[in-house]
Amino acid sequence: MKVEGKAGDFFVEVQTHARYVNISQCTACGDCSKVCPIVKPNEFDLGLASRKAIFTPYNQAVPSAYVRAKEDCLGDVPIACGKCIDACKSKCIDFDEPEQMLSLNVGAIVVSTGVEYYDPREASEYGYTRFENVVTSFELERLLDASSPTHGELLTFSTKKPPERIAMIQCVGSRNMKADINYCSRICCMNSIKDTLVIREHYPDAEIMVFYIDIRAFGKGFEEFYRRSLAAGVIYIKGKPSKITENKKTKEIILSYEDQLNGEIKHEVVDMAVLSSAMIPNQSARALSMILGIELDRDGFFKEKDPCVDPLESTKEGIYLCGCSTTPKDITDSIAESCGAAAKAGVHMSDAAVEEKKTEITELDLSGSPRIGVFLCHCGLNISAVVSINELREYASRLPDVVIVDDYLFACAESMQKKIQDAVIEHKLNRVVVAACTPKTHEPVFQETLAKIGFNPYLFDMANIRNQCSWVHQKEPAAATVKSKEIIKMSAARVRHLLPLAPKILSVRREVLVVGGGITGIQAAIDLANRGFKVFLVEKQQGLGGRAGNLANVYPSNRPGKELMEKKIRELYNKAVTVLTGVEIKDVRGYVGNFEVELVRSGGIGAQDNDLADELRTLGVGSIILAIGAELFDPMKKFGFGEYPGVFTSMQLEDMLAQDSDKLKNMKSVAIIQCVGSREEKGNTWCSRYCCQSAIKQAILLRNKGIDVTIFHRGIRIYSKGAEVMYRRARELGVLFIPYSELARGEVPEVINQDQGLHVEMDYKALNSRIIVPVDAVILSVGMVPNARETDRLSDILKIPKGPDSFFLERHSKFGPVETTVEGVFLAGCCQFPQDIGDSISQGSAAASKAASLLSRDVMVLSPITSVVDEQYCRGCGKCAEVCDFHAISVVEKEIGIFVARVNEALCKGCGTCVPVCPTGAIDLKHFLDKQIKAQLAALLG
Numbered sequence: 053m054k055v056e057g058k059a060g061d062f063f064v065e066v067q068t069h070a071r072y073v074n075i076s077q078c079t080a081c082g083d084c085s086k087v088c089p090i091v092k093p094n095e096f097d098l099g100l101a102s103r104k105a106i107f108t109p110y111n112q113a114v115p116s117a118y119v120r121a122k123e124d125c126l127g128d129v130p131i132a133c134g135k136c137i138d139a140c141k142s143k144c145i146d147f148d149e150p151e152q153m154l155s156l157n158v159g160a161i162v163v164s165t166g167v168e169y170y171d172p173r174e175a176s177e178y179g180y181t182r183f184e185n186v187v188t189s190f191e192l193e194r195l196l197d198a199s200s201p202t203h204g205e206l207l208t209f210s211t212k213k214p215p216e217r218i219a220m221i222q223c224v225g226s227r228n229m230k231a232d233i234n235y236c237s238r239i240c241c242m243n244s245i246k247d248t249l250v251i252r253e254h255y256p257d258a259e260i261m262v263f264y265i266d267i268r269a270f271g272k273g274f275e276e277f278y279r280r281s282l283a284a285g286v287i288y289i290k291g292k293p294s295k296i297t298e299n300k301k302t303k304e305i306i307l308s309y310e311d312q313l314n315g316e317i318k319h320e321v322v323d324m325a326v327l328s329s330a331m332i333p334n335q336s337a338r339a340l341s342m343i344l345g346i347e348l349d350r351d352g353f354f355k356e357k358d359p360c361v362d363p364l365e366s367t368k369e370g371i372y373l374c375g376c377s378t379t380p381k382d383i384t385d386s387i388a389e390s391c392g393a394a395a396k397a398g399v400h401m402s403d404a405a406v407e408e409k410k411t412e413i414t415e416l417d418l419s420g421s422p423r424i425g426v427f428l429c430h431c432g433l434n435i436s437a438v439v440s441i442n443e444l445r446e447y448a449s450r451l452p453d454v455v456i457v458d459d460y461l462f463a464c465a466e467s468m469q470k471k472i473q474d475a476v477i478e479h480k481l482n483r484v485v486v487a488a489c490t491p492k493t494h495e496p497v498f499q500e501t502l503a504k505i506g507f508n509p510y511l512f513d514m515a516n517i518r519n520q521c522s523w524v525h526q527k528e529p530a531a532a533t534v535k536s537k538e539i540i541k542m543s544a545a546r547v548r549h550l551l552p553l554a555p556k557i558l559s560v561r562r563e564v565l566v567v568g569g570g571i572t573g574i575q576a577a578i579d580l581a582n583r584g585f586k587v588f589l590v591e592k593q594q595g596l597g598g599r600a601g602n603l604a605n606v607y608p609s610n611r612p613g614k615e616l617m618e619k620k621i622r623e624l625y626n627k628a629v630t631v632l633t634g635v636e637i638k639d640v641r642g643y644v645g646n647f648e649v650e651l652v653r654s655g656g657i658g659a660q661d662n663d664l665a666d667e668l669r670t671l672g673v674g675s676i677i678l679a680i681g682a683e684l685f686d687p688m689k690k691f692g693f694g695e696y697p698g699v700f701t702s703m704q705l706e707d708m709l710a711q712d713s714d715k716l717k718n719m720k721s722v723a724i725i726q727c728v729g730s731r732e733e734k735g736n737t738w739c740s741r742y743c744c745q746s747a748i749k750q751a752i753l754l755r756n757k758g759i760d761v762t763i764f765h766r767g768i769r770i771y772s773k774g775a776e777v778m779y780r781r782a783r784e785l786g787v788l789f790i791p792y793s794e795l796a797r798g799e800v801p802e803v804i805n806q807d808q809g810l811h812v813e814m815d816y817k818a819l820n821s822r823i824i825v826p827v828d829a830v831i832l833s834v835g836m837v838p839n840a841r842e843t844d845r846l847s848d849i850l851k852i853p854k855g856p857d858s859f860f861l862e863r864h865s866k867f868g869p870v871e872t873t874v875e876g877v878f879l880a881g882c883c884q885f886p887q888d889i890g891d892s893i894s895q896g897s898a899a900a901s902k903a904a905s906l907l908s909r910d911v912m913v914l915s916p917i918t919s920v921v922d923e924q925y926c927r928g929c930g931k932c933a934e935v936c937d938f939h940a941i942s943v944v945e946k947e948i949g950i951f952v953a954r955v956n957e958a959l960c961k962g963c964g965t966c967v968p969v970c971p972t973g974a975i976d977l978k979h980f981l982d983k984q985i986k987a988q989l990a991a992l993l994g
């Protein structure tokens with residue numbers, strides 16, 4: 053309601069709306085909702101289903117407690133309804149709960165207000181709400197969801213049957229001057245591609261068409277996902293319907309459009325049309341901007357200090373922006389930005405005493421013979437649409453020592469976790485099996501749930517009946533059910549032999565190592581130094597700055613890359629950062645919180661004398677951030693590069709533009725060829741994400757010099773703030789855009805240098821002719837590729853996995869984009885996947901935030917799953933020590949002449965590599981002991 057003060061010392065008044073239900077008492081039993089006589093459209097289901105006046109917004113809502121909509125409620129006076137109050141056993145409903153005004157004193161404010169959806173009724177040509185079978189992509193999303201009113205069944209509204217022909221229409225509202233939405237909504241192409249695959253899975257015979265302007269599949273794994281959709285037979289039509297009509301009798305939808313690949317006017321009749329509506333600024337943004345005293349941009353999103361260089365900073369110090377508050381973004385980019393904004397906000401709180409809330413938990417007595425609880429998850433319809441939950445219930449209840457079986461729509465929902473906790477207490481369980489999805493993402497969720505009630509989380513096992521059964525055997529429900537039973541049986545057998553384990557507690561160092569001195573690494577180092585951490589930054593080149601410093605200018609600010617880098621480097625040197633150039637990592641030992649890093653002069657170990665000061669040869673750090681960037685594709689021999697003098701890479705053009713080279717003065721016409729070394733059938737399959745925006749920026753700079761520009765492209769994939777305006781500007785300036793080989797039509801430009809000079813030729817089916825463009829230069833927009841030597845070397849040293857594209861693999865593509873599977877090691881920038889400058893800077897800040905939150909703790913809790921040696925049987929042969937990649941095992945002389953292997957539990961990563969090489973079976977892995985695995989196998993084979 054009100055914000056006063058300045059960075060580091062804001063006074064904020066926040067109004068909290070009354071919920072009328074005490075969230076700490078509400079058990080989410082739903083008794084109140086059952087008796088409520090009011091029926092209203094459910095906002096979460098976009099009006100496709102109803103709710104009561106007292107309700108939970110959706111299945112997995114947090115908190116799961118109910119909420120009363122006062123405006124819908126009959127109240128208890130003057131019509132004495134109040135049925136919910138009578139029905140509530142917990143007595144947690146209070147109609148007199150007042151609204152509250154909280155006064156907060158905070159150091160920083162983060163704005164993450166998200167977006168709203170464009171109302172497609174404004175695009176009246178598409179008949180939304182006038183025609184029954186026209187829905188929005190958000191409505192489709194709800195319809196396809198297992199927890200939706202149709203339980204995931206996609207039915208037309210007129211026939212109540214699955215549609216046989218479906219059309220998806222992209223860019224409804226987006227990229228639209230008429231609607232004053234001058235930007236790409238960034239998420240809708242991938243969302244539609246995902247929906248085509250979901251529909252294809254459920255309705256293999258449905259004909260699915262996607263009408264698009266450009267398919268913007270620019271993120272990690274997006275291009276491959278797009279190809280899956282194409283391979284699944286989804287038809288992609290380049291063209292946007294100009295009009296939709298309805299067959300009044302059959303309610304079929306008729307689309308009229310121009311096929312842009314051949315210029316023909318065509319019509320399609322479908323059973324359902326889905327409109328991909330634009331994302332628009334949150335309606336509250338204007339009012340909030342006034343309260344906060346920060347600016348909005350012309351589109352109504354919050355304005356960054358500089359979208360390229362300071363993408364997370366608002367126009368007022370101490371107020372930070374993230375996610376869709378500045379422009380539409382997908383989940384991955386939003387998460388990276390939210391971490392980055394947290395890092396910035398942390399700067400204003402470094403002196404504040406942050407008290408961690410500690411709750412004493414009494415450990416449950418879990419001794420005695422096994423009492424197993426088996427909890428089955430439907431995962432919406434993900435599991436239950438294929439696997440018979442009833443059969444599993446019945447089967448699991450007959451397994452040895454199982455005392456209770458229950459099943460939940462979403463076992464990971466807060467209310468369902470509470471039920472698991474209650475069941476553990478009520479049935480005195482000392483072993484728990486959850487049969488649900490992948491342990492990779494959900495095991496920690498259930499372990500934490502159990503730990504909260506004092507249940508040792510290592511007496512728990514997860515049976516993956518979704519990924520391993522209902523997903524892979526979707527077309528064989530009976531077999532999937534049999535396999536699920538076997539997996540549950542194995543889990544129940546294993547859990548009987550599990551032992552309680554206690555985590556390891558270790559101290560943490562507050563130093564951080566940032567590897568890479570480009571814009572990403574520099575940003576990470578600055579943020580960490582601002583938070584008071586001691587930072588070392590190593591760069592194997594002799595200078596800092598990376599590629600960004602060579603850019604002629606950076607969009608959308610149009611400032612030279614050199615200027616930007618110089619500013620950042622100055623900022624870096626003003627902080628407490630030890631910068632080491634011409635230096636690289638030789639080896640890393642240790643573990644999260646306590647890494648020991650050996651450094652050498654770059655150029656190959658032993659290539660030069662190691663003249664580093666002694667104190668810098670080995671660094672002790674708590675965390676490592678990898679920001680080693682990527683390389684540009686070498687187009688040797690492609691499109692005449694290296695053969696014809698007039699063929700350059702986009703980076704070479706950037707140099708020419710930055711230096712205003714004489715070469716440019718003689719040019720009258722230039723062709724730019726996109727996707728060189730990107731989006732290949734095999735090899736570099738990914739979209740390099742940066743190059744469309746970069747090419748358009750370069751085209752404008754060339755046009756400003758009076759040079760004609762023709763861009764041969766495979767769909768223009770621009771998405772950053774201001775990029776759509778830049779694209780429009782390029783077209784206004786006369787830049788010619790010619791699509792090639794979109795959807796493999798076999799139209800590929802050829803660069804020819806013959807008597808008539810350098811020119812680009814291509815068959816162009818739309819015009820039924822061959823295009824010939826005489827040029828003075830051809831620019832190849834080269835893709836980004838992993839820095840192979842460094843990625844391989846560091847992956848080997850740090851045991852960080854690489855993805856199929858050979859970029860470093862993040863922990864989770866959506867929810868952990870800057871984390872790795874190695875605790876304490878983070879990723880940022882183009883070594884994870886190609887990024888533009890703004891995104892790289894956000895990722896640098898995000899990685900800094902993750903490292904800072906890790907190192908802000910006094911101690912580190914490590915997994916107790918390590919190997920263990922039974923010295924009775926150990927002969928001290930050292931075979932286990934030889935194979936251990938983490939140097940966690942050493943052979944020691946236990947008594948004179950008696951050698952045994954000893955495990956350093958802090959170093960052991962629990963990989964289990966040592967176990968099978970032991971000739972005497974003396975080494976075993978806790979939590980995966982031989983007897984536990986044998987019990988599983990016996991259950992399967994018995």
Ligand code: SF4
Pocket residue numbers: 084087088089090105106120124125126127128133134135136137
């Ligand atoms: S008072 Fe009546 S109408 Fe209002 S929430 Fe309770 S039962 Fe529903």
Ligand code: SF4
Pocket residue numbers: 270726727728730731738739740741742743744745766767768769833835
């Ligand atoms: S030019 Fe680059 S950004 Fe554009 S589509 Fe090709 S690879 Fe993607």
